[in-house]
Amino acid sequence: MPKSQQRVLIAKPGLDGHDRGAKVIARALRDAGFEVIYTGLRQTPEMVAEAALQEDVDAIGLSILSGAHMALVPKLMALLEAQGQTDVPVLLGGIIPDQDVPALNEMGVASVFGPGTETGAVIQAFRTAIESTDRGH
Amino acid sequence: MGLVDRALDGDRLALARLVSEIEDETPAGDAALGELFPHTGRAHLVGVTGGSGTGKSTLVNQLALKIRSGQGNGNPKKVAIVAVDPSSPFSGGAILGDRIRMRDLAGDPGIFIRSMASRGALGGLARRTRSVVQLLDACGFDLILIETVGAGQSEVEIASTAYTTIVVDSPGLGDEVQAIKAGILEIADILVVNKADLPDAPKAVRALRMALELGYPKGAITRTQSGQTEPAAAPSTWSPPLLETIATQGEGISALLEAIDRHRDYLMASGEIEARRRGRVRAEMDQLLRDQLAVDFLSARGEEAYQQAVERVLARQLSPRQAVQGLIQGEVEGR
Numbered sequence A: 001m002p003k004s005q006q007r008v009l010i011a012k013p014g015l016d017g018h019d020r021g022a023k024v025i026a027r028a029l030r031d032a033g034f035e036v037i038y039t040g041l042r043q044t045p046e047m048v049a050e051a052a053l054q055e056d057v058d059a060i061g062l063s064i065l066s067g068a069h070m071a072l073v074p075k076l077m078a079l080l081e082a083q084g085q086t087d088v089p090v091l092l093g094g095i096i097p098d099q100d101v102p103a104l105n106e107m108g109v110a111s112v113f114g115p116g117t118e119t120g121a122v123i124q125a126f127r128t129a130i131e132s133t134d135r136g137h
Numbered sequence B: 001m002g003l004v005d006r007a008l009d010g011d012r013l014a015l016a017r018l019v020s021e022i023e024d025e026t027p028a029g030d031a032a033l034g035e036l037f038p039h040t041g042r043a044h045l046v047g048v049t050g051g052s053g054t055g056k057s058t059l060v061n062q063l064a065l066k067i068r069s070g071q072g073n074g075n076p077k078k079v080a081i082v083a084v085d086p087s088s089p090f091s092g093g094a095i096l097g098d099r100i101r102m103r104d105l106a107g108d109p110g111i112f113i114r115s116m117a118s119r120g121a122l123g124g125l126a127r128r129t130r131s132v133v134q135l136l137d138a139c140g141f142d143l144i145l146i147e148t149v150g151a152g153q154s155e156v157e158i159a160s161t162a163y164t165t166i167v168v169d170s171p172g173l174g175d176e177v178q179a180i181k182a183g184i185l186e187i188a189d190i191l192v193v194n195k196a197d198l199p200d201a202p203k204a205v206r207a208l209r210m211a212l213e214l215g216y217p218k219g220a221i222t223r224t225q226s227g228q229t230e231p232a233a234a235p236s237t238w239s240p241p242l243l244e245t246i247a248t249q250g251e252g253i254s255a256l257l258e259a260i261d262r263h264r265d266y267l268m269a270s271g272e273i274e275a276r277r278r279g280r281v282r283a284e285m286d287q288l289l290r291d292q293l294a295v296d297f298l299s300a301r302g303e304e305a306y307q308q309a310v311e312r313v314l315a316r317q318l319s320p321r322q323a324v325q326g327l328i329q330g331e332v333e334g335r
Helices: A020-031 A045-055 A069-083 A098-107 A119-131 B003-008 B012-023 B027-039 B056-068 B098-105 B129-138 B176-180 B201-215 B253-270 B272-301 B303-314 B320-329
Strands: A007-011 A035-038 A059-064 A090-094 A109-113 B044-050 B079-085 B094-096 B111-117 B143-147 B164-169 B190-193 B221-223 B229-231 B242-244
Touching (some): A020 A119, A020 B094, A045 A069, A059 A069, A059 A119, A090 A119, B056 B079, B056 B164, B056 B253, B079 B098, B098 B111, B164 B253, B303 B320
Parallel strands (some): A007 A035, B044 B143, B044 B164, B079 B111, B079 B143, B190 B242
């Protein structure tokens, strides 16, 4: 029987229109054997949480370059909790000031990536985050 | 409450997790399907197929929007969408991007969208698409839209999965001979030329109309005063209507929905629905039987004998067919 395939959502919440980073990560994850659900630009936290629920993903990757992460991430985390998706790790990439990282981790974000991160490191972080949950199969 | 009862009760998280169990072919998924199967058979299943980039996802988005906005009478139907995209033959990974075109549908609890990777299946759907559709049917979705991978000419499995198959074409993809080749056009219950605002659209419409008229006896097609070809009133035959849409602007969607309803009525009135149901069950059981026999056979015979057979084919001592015959008859051993 085929072993269960890992599925991740790559989403760009907020209003910035720079999706190159998200696409690079989506492609790298695809080449590492993940099924990547890609939702495109300008998603609200509600749209991200709902897509993650319907697609039953094993992890969520967010790309935020607008500076609105301290507003968007807590909203998403609250929605995920309300829906019972507490076992889905959230990873964040983009332009995130260092001083925000502890607070984001505190909210439950598994990893935060800045510019220049190697794609290999991102893939490894997804694997580690998924294994650390009971969705790690 | 278990996942099955919760899903039947309308719990979307439970439904989503059951889809994964089914997709991953786990024992829990198989058990759930067995339990749910008596609840199936109520939904109308509509397939949407056609080449990549013809606008299938955008069209599906518009169809779902229109249905949910309550065209027709009574309560708007609950709509599920299953959208299949290809898996990489190398990494097994996939980019499932159909949701990009379906953002208008977000936030509507009467809609459930699920992306599936084809996971190596070649018929335009994933191996477990039929099972996932059964789950959604059992959970009370009235209409299920099934979008195939970008299909070329022979990905026709959708015809044995859906009751109404829509084939989407767009201008500039080929000449009149493409239109009369066997395969994907033959499975169309409804033909759509999307992107009808492009300059080459009239040419595409002409080519398809010609192909339709070659394929269907004259009596089966009546011409209305406007010169449009329309299926004859008699319910004993169906000739596929040819519709034009501009999905990005929502144009032609009402006519397409009406055609879907008409086709459904035709299936019911003519009794054709029974033949299609029978065909679907056969197709699914054939597939499951083949898969199961292959798995059982290989686990009984062992990987080693199979490897040896492969080696002998590589050495050109046996043809692939002889090797398989030998394996089945137990003749390919150490050598």
